[in-house]
Amino acid sequence: MLLVLAIVMLVGTGARQILAPFAPAHPTPISLSPAALPLYTLRTVLRMVTAMLASLLFTFTYATLAAKSRRAEMVLIPILDALQSVPILGYLSFTVVFFVSLFPGRMLGPELAAMFAIFTSQAWNMAFSFYQSLRTIPNDLNDASRSIRSSTWQRFWNLEVPFAMPGLIWNMMMSMSGGWFFVVASEAISVGNLQIALPGVGSYVARAIEARDLAAVGWAIVAMSIAIVLYDQLIFRPLVAWADKFRSEQTAAQVVPRSWVLDLFRRSSLIGLICKPVATCWERTTRARLVLPPSPLRTRLVRAVARLTPPSRVVDAFWLGAVLVGVSYLGWLVVGFVGSSLSSHDLRVVASNGVLTLLRVIVLTALASVIWVPIGVAVGLRPRLTARVQPIAQFLAAFPANLFFPAIVFLIVRFTLAPKTWLPPLMILGTQWYILFNVIAGASAFPSDLREAAASFRVGRARWWREVMLPGIFPYYVTGAITAAGGAWNASIVAEIVSWGTTKLNAGGLGAYIAQMTEAGDYPRIALGVATMSVLVITMNRLLWRPLYLIAERRTRLD
Amino acid sequence: MLLKIDLSITEGEILGLLGRSGSGKSTLLRIAGGLIEPTSGQVLYRGAPLHGPAEGIAVVFQTFALYPWLTVLDNVVLGLDALGLPREEARRRAISAIDLIGLDGFQSAYPRELSGGMRQRVGFARAIVSDPTLLLMDEPFSALDVLTAETLRTDFLDLWTSHELPTKAVLLVTHNIEEAVLMCDRILVLGSNPGHIAAEIRVPLPQPRNRLDAEFHAIVDEIYAILTSRITATIDLQGQVHGGLVQLLPQASTNRLGGFIETLASPPYDGQAALAKIAAPLALEINDLFPIAEALHLLELAELKDATIKLTAAGRLFARSGTEERKRLFREHLLRFVPLVAHIRHILDERESHQAPRERFEFELQDHLNSSDTEKTLRTAIGWGRYAELFSYDDQTRTFALAPAAP
Numbered sequence: 001m002l003l004v005l006a007i008v009m010l011v012g013t014g015a016r017q018i019l020a021p022f023a024p025a026h027p028t029p030i031s032l033s034p035a036a037l038p039l040y041t042l043r044t045v046l047r048m049v050t051a052m053l054a055s056l057l058f059t060f061t062y063a064t065l066a067a068k069s070r071r072a073e074m075v076l077i078p079i080l081d082a083l084q085s086v087p088i089l090g091y092l093s094f095t096v097v098f099f100v101s102l103f104p105g106r107m108l109g110p111e112l113a114a115m116f117a118i119f120t121s122q123a124w125n126m127a128f129s130f131y132q133s134l135r136t137i138p139n140d141l142n143d144a145s146r147s148i149r150s151s152t153w154q155r156f157w158n159l160e161v162p163f164a165m166p167g168l169i170w171n172m173m174m175s176m177s178g179g180w181f182f183v184v185a186s187e188a189i190s191v192g193n194l195q196i197a198l199p200g201v202g203s204y205v206a207r208a209i210e211a212r213d214l215a216a217v218g219w220a221i222v223a224m225s226i227a228i229v230l231y232d233q234l235i236f237r238p239l240v241a242w243a244d245k246f247r248s249e250q251t252a253a254q255v256v257p258r259s260w261v262l263d264l265f266r267r268s269s270l271i272g273l274i275c276k277p278v279a280t281c282w283e284r285t286t287r288a289r290l291v292l293p294p295s296p297l298r299t300r301l302v303r304a305v306a307r308l309t310p311p312s313r314v315v316d317a318f319w320l321g322a323v324l325v326g327v328s329y330l331g332w333l334v335v336g337f338v339g340s341s342l343s344s345h346d347l348r349v350v351a352s353n354g355v356l357t358l359l360r361v362i363v364l365t366a367l368a369s370v371i372w373v374p375i376g377v378a379v380g381l382r383p384r385l386t387a388r389v390q391p392i393a394q395f396l397a398a399f400p401a402n403l404f405f406p407a408i409v410f411l412i413v414r415f416t417l418a419p420k421t422w423l424p425p426l427m428i429l430g431t432q433w434y435i436l437f438n439v440i441a442g443a444s445a446f447p448s449d450l451r452e453a454a455a456s457f458r459v460g461r462a463r464w465w466r467e468v469m470l471p472g473i474f475p476y477y478v479t480g481a482i483t484a485a486g487g488a489w490n491a492s493i494v495a496e497i498v499s500w501g502t503t504k505l506n507a508g509g510l511g512a513y514i515a516q517m518t519e520a521g522d523y524p525r526i527a528l529g530v531a532t533m534s535v536l537v538i539t540m541n542r543l544l545w546r547p548l549y550l551i552a553e554r555r556t557r558l559d
Numbered sequence: 560m561l562l563k564i565d566l567s568i569t570e571g572e573i574l575g576l577l578g579r580s581g582s583g584k585s586t587l588l589r590i591a592g593g594l595i596e597p598t599s600g601q602v603l604y605r606g607a608p609l610h611g612p613a614e615g616i617a618v619v620f621q622t623f624a625l626y627p628w629l630t631v632l633d634n635v636v637l638g639l640d641a642l643g644l645p646r647e648e649a650r651r652r653a654i655s656a657i658d659l660i661g662l663d664g665f666q667s668a669y670p671r672e673l674s675g676g677m678r679q680r681v682g683f684a685r686a687i688v689s690d691p692t693l694l695l696m697d698e699p700f701s702a703l704d705v706l707t708a709e710t711l712r713t714d715f716l717d718l719w720t721s722h723e724l725p726t727k728a729v730l731l732v733t734h735n736i737e738e739a740v741l742m743c744d745r746i747l748v749l750g751s752n753p754g755h756i757a758a759e760i761r762v763p764l765p766q767p768r769n770r771l772d773a774e775f776h777a778i779v780d781e782i783y784a785i786l787t788s789r790i791t792a793t794i795d796l797q798g799q800v801h802g803g804l805v806q807l808l809p810q811a812s813t814n815r816l817g818g819f820i821e822t823l824a825s826p827p828y829d830g831q832a833a834l835a836k837i838a839a840p841l842a843l844e845i846n847d848l849f850p851i852a853e854a855l856h857l858l859e860l861a862e863l864k865d866a867t868i869k870l871t872a873a874g875r876l877f878a879r880s881g882t883e884e885r886k887r888l889f890r891e892h893l894l895r896f897v898p899l900v901a902h903i904r905h906i907l908d909e910r911e912s913h914q915a916p917r918e919r920f921e922f923e924l925q926d927h928l929n930s931s932d933t934e935k936t937l938r939t940a941i942g943w944g945r946y947a948e949l950f951s952y953d954d955q956t957r958t959f960a961l962a963p964a965a966p
Contacts, residue, residue: 143594144624148689149612149641158637162628245669246628 030197030207034219037204041223044200045231047111047183051118052172058119059126059168064156066127067134071319077131084124085537088182089493090530092117093191093518100194110196117186122175129171133164157286165246169239176236177398178487180228181430184400185494192521201227201403209406212501217406228398238262334527341524350513354532357492357509358540360424365485368432373477376436377469380443381451393437401430402494409498409505423507426495431487435480442476443469475552482545489537510536564600564756566747568693573719573729575743577736577782580846583754584732585621585697591730592618592695604693614641617691621698623682625670631657631681632666638685656688659723661714676707683715690725697732705842708738713767716742720766734846736835740778741768748782750789752807752932758785776835783834783866786845790853791863804898805927808939809850809857813946817877817885819851820860823870824878830870837868858892890947899924899940903959904949913961917952920959 030040066076095116100109137159145159187202197203201220208216237259265275379389405426412422446469454468492511499505506512514529564587568574576584589595591602593612602609604616617638625634635653644652657666660680670678679699686694700708718724733739739746743762750757760782764774797806819841824830828837838848852868855861860874870878877888894901899920906915917937924933941952951960 138622138624140620140622140624141626143589143592143618144620144685146594147592147612147616147618148638148685149614150637151641154640158629158640159626162626165628 030199030203032204032207032211032213032216034216037201037219037223040200040204041227043198044183044187044202045227047115047200048118048176048179048231051115051179051183052122052176054115054119055123055126055172055175058123059130060161062123063127063130063134064160067131071316074320075323080124080127080131082534082538083120084128085541086534087490087493087514087530087537088117088120089185089490090514090526090533092186092189093521093523093526096189096191096196097194100196107198110198113196114183114186114198114200117182118179121178121182122172125171125175126168129167130164133167134160137163154286162246165243169236169243173236173240174483176231177394178490180224180398180400181402181487181491184224184402189518191518194521205403205406209500214407214410217403221403224400224403225395228395232395232398233259234261238265342528346525346528350510350528350532353508353510353513353529354536357489357496357511357533358536360427360492360509361485361488361540364424364428364488365435365481368428368435368484369477369481372432372436373439373470373473376439377443377473380440380446380473383444386440386444390437390440393433393440397431397433397437399430401426401491404429405495405498406500409500412505413500413503419505419507423496423498423505424509426498427488427491427511428484429495430491431484434483434487435477438476438480438483439473442473445476446472471555474555475549478545478548478552482541482549485540485545486537489533564754566756568728568730570727572744573731573742575739575746576730576732576749577734577739577746578749578754579734579751579786579849582749582751584734584749587749587754588618588695588697588730588732591693592616594618614689615692617686617689617694619679619682619686619694619696619699621702623670623675623678623702625678625681625685627670630667630669631662631673631684634670634681635684635688638688642689653684653688656684659718660684660687674707675703676711679703679711683711687724687726692725692727694724694726694729695732696729698734699731700738701733701735701844712738712742716766735844736779736782737770740775740782741770746782748785752793757789760785779835780833780866786849787834787852787863787866790849791856794853794857804902805924806857806897806899806936807928807932808897808899808936808943809853810935810939811850811854812942813889815847815851816854816858816860819855820870820874820878823861823868824875830875831867833867835866858889858896860892886947889943890949893943893947893949897940897943899936900944900947900949903940903944907950907959907961915959917957917959 030036062076062080066073066080092113096110096113099113099116103109103112141159141163145155150158183200184202184205187198187200188206189196197206201224205217205220208214208220238261241259241262379385408422408426408429411417412419450468450472454464459468489511492509493514494511496507496509496512497505497515506516510529510533514526514533517525517529566574566587576587578584586595590597593602593609593616596610604613626637629637632650632653635656636649638656639649639652642649654666657663660683662677662680662684665673665677665681670681673681679702682699700711703711719726719729731739731742740762746760746762747756748758748760749755760778762778764772764778768775794806822828822841823832823837834848834852838844841848843851852861852863855868855874856863859871860877862869862871873888873892877885880888894904903915903920906919907913920937921933924936928936944950945952952958953960
């Protein structure tokens, strides 16, 4: 009960402050005192929650539209695919300027920009997951729903949302990890002469870097750790445990996820009493039919639309044509905006920087794989060790690695190490854990009879790795490596160029390029950098990850 | 794929749709339920054309189609969703349906806690809770084990004959011949490619029926005879057109063929058995039995006539032989009686590389078969050809080759 009250009060305080007037001329001073940290952390967490709700809303509308209408799907899904590959930190500068101009003089602009950054790190994943789930609802469940004549609204809440729930929550949890990274990076940002520092952990760290205060960085790390653990325990553990009932396999699971918070909610009669009206209200809403009364005009209209909708090629061609014209017009606008101020020299600079960062991402992913795959397998095959290591790996993956950057940069400055060799590893600092915990998951899911078979035939060590274990964990490894590499691209924007007080370290590369141009407020070059990075990411996905994924899917099936 | 189907169902009867998988019986049921709009023709329900699911028609699904995240009670209440009843009223009706169907005490359980039989009872409760006039049942007992299925059948028949259900008529889709004879008043036997009504059989026996009755047997045998005559007729017909190349091969693995031949050759059958007799102890349903019988007939290892199957001389020899001899025999018959396999082998022999891509044969078949039939036929041809060591096939590169692939 106290808990609930505390949450409500904290949310209230945080919300009031967000609406405080914002004067760009006097940036809010950020205090470095550890006492200010709890409130800063709360602000950061609130941004996360708001962005998550927005992502959820987006998911429900966008993905539903894409799954229900074939023509909308033709446009919406490629857009989603492209958006997923654009480095979020790259276009932060655009969104900041956009939102600030939307609400001049108010804190709301930069707040929205920060939330939007988090939103973009979650929404695409979640929408994809929801769309995939909608597409894979078993035919029989759909038929059952239609034969009892549920309305579209009822079906959405009775069938579609519950069916998609486990995948959606898992995806929310995964994207949440990325979210922390972006919220920290987006709180303190300067675009040209516009300097923004939203009260939050990210700004606190930025201020600490300016002041060369290593202790403050330590405090921020502590505060963030507590926030992440609480977030996990209070929100995601209960959600995962609750969503377990939506699993559609009809067999009982071996390990049922548990959460003490959920148990508390389920057992406490007081909380039950409070929640009852909410639950009833929710049930009324979702069970309402929400259909218009039948009228002859509407029936005729529906028939007419139905006659048009069958896969008629003419309409399809027309639709595709309209979309193409729209896209080319937009493309023309962008080229006009960017092209006028760019020369072929810029292209060459960006290309060489891009290749440099690409090489870094590949080398770092390979390096992380060499280190973490054996360790992951070793852990995954020992169930008791797995139970202990897996939460730590997940926590590390969720922890925004950019909070650690100052500590490492401090070491580099102190021992005057070469930035070109020592900065790039920061790119994979936060995302290498995805490889670790996916490999652990893969190794612990490896069928024990296959392992026992290998043991009983006394398969040699090299052969065991090559033909037993590696193929077994391959699909999991690919998933982890995709996430790690994708994260590394994003991180390059904050990792290839760093500062400590007045000292600036620059390792070159596309990330550093984008970061420099953002600071200078040079929009055409930011756009060029972001576009190049997107193209590189998409190319890597198409040429490397997707084929690997297909192989993984095909080779590890028995039927 | 349904062609020229004309059926009507009237008050007070259980109408059975019997056929092998692929005969379109489930499609027909979904059309009747308004779940699929027929590409041509129309459905009349109470004299008016049917568009989409209508009030008074309820469906019971083979896979139960329960919502795993809802309790038994909520699943049943869902069946009343469309009526927009007040909460209490819906609950009351759901509970009485649950009582009627024998699920008392399971209201708060989730489907995953229940056995298959109990799950299907929930499926029944959800269907009857809205007091439907017409009940459509899509192989409702086929996902259950033999004992559970029998209990559910008799429980349902008890409710039906005692007129405790508001339901006026039932359409039952099944591939189980005995089940159809046990439950239905009238049975439509469906033939495949394209689906059509092959025969209509009345079952004038009073309920409850006894499987051991002579009359019961006579009807079961009659249905077997109808189905076998269709198989032999189809094989003859397919052999005559397109040089026999376009032949839908039955889905029967060589292991099953071998096992069936051995069983048939040994006592008490000694090489000859009525299909109904041999199906029961082997627990083979027609979806398993008929592909085997069809394959054996096609390969002339056995002969199908009326409702009996009889080993040929080659079949008897096969039963007596060892592995190598069996393969040799199978190879000879394959080349003689399955033109597609002979054709593949011929192409491989002729080509200098002794290799041929799968697409080549797919194209040939797809001129006359749809893609799923092509896929099935090729899978069978590959399985048989590999066993007979006539050719090898690499699924990665999708090519046939003459020499066995290197290990």
